[in-house]
Amino acid sequence: MMRKGGAGSAACHETSRSSAPPAGVAESEWRDWGWQMRHRIRTADALREWIDPTPREIAAIAALAERFRFVITPYFASLMDPEDPDCPIRRQVVPSPDELGDPAGLADPLDEVAHSPVKNVIRVYPDRIAFCVNNECALYCRYCLRKRMVGEAGWRMQKRELEIALDWIARTPEIRDVLLTGGDPLVFSDARLEWLLKRLRAIPHVELIRLGTRLPVTLPFRVTEALCSMLERFHPIWLNTHFNHPKELTPDAAEACDRLLRAGIPVGNQSVLLKGVNDDPGVMKALCEGLVRMRVRPYYVYQAQLLEGTAHFRVAIEDGVSLFKGMRGRTTGFAIPRYVLDTPHGKVPLDHPFAKGRDGDDFVVEAWDGTIWREPNPR
């Protein structure tokens, strides 16, 4: 393939342009998610067709080959800036030698394995589970919380193991909400996903099925009309996706989200706060306002975990609190995501303390512009 490199040069605050196939690839192939999966980039040589990798990036691809897979979809590669190694798209998916120097990083910082009653079912709360139905993704994000399992053969779910997990859910009546995640559940074929949804819908106490997927961002052509028609037969289905930067908000991604929304599936977004990707207030505001324009609700932004090989992505929590404090009053309320820290005991909101607490008969609060307001609040 001949490099295209068009969308990658957009300034970071702009919404990105539509992706276009490189020379020699037909538009119909480019928009076929099967073609995209078959032509994924897995080597430094293949990456050279899209960007000019730096010697550091090439060295990291070799050094990290055994630790965490390097895979990128051509679509996502087309969003990268070919010349800028600090491109926020590139930083998310191209290996860096910084991944080798993180003595504090852990393999499983949320202790998910200890919270698994059966393989790949994670239960932290009484009434809901994360069900890691597969361990494959369209591409591999360098900061992935489930690095220990994505792309690793030992974590692959055989059909028999999916059956065991489904039986556990059926035998556990407290579970009313099932998040299908991974890996990425939309890497499954429509037929396999339909089989899974049918089985879940046959369990009377499962009220809500949620999909956690990054495919609207990394491979939006996966979100076909046929997939959406199948999904809407299993409502209530909710979906959260994972945009991190305004350059990811392409017309292709917007169309994928629109197809889901037209099938009645509420679409939310969960980002990770990543140094050099979205820790700039202007970038975060542009991301969240762009999502709202696409009718996607910015829901959570996660503090990056103390995860192996990710020290170069971590932002101090105080800086994250100050970033989201700065958005209040300066954009639409529902464009402001909740900044959270995930812990082995569940998610904890990291909001700036606008509510200061009781002072005599008043409750004291701080407005967005710093004004202190005393609300009469007699006991």
Ligand code: SF4
């Ligand atoms: S898409 Fe999600 S699960 Fe897959 S590698 Fe990226 S962060 Fe991890």
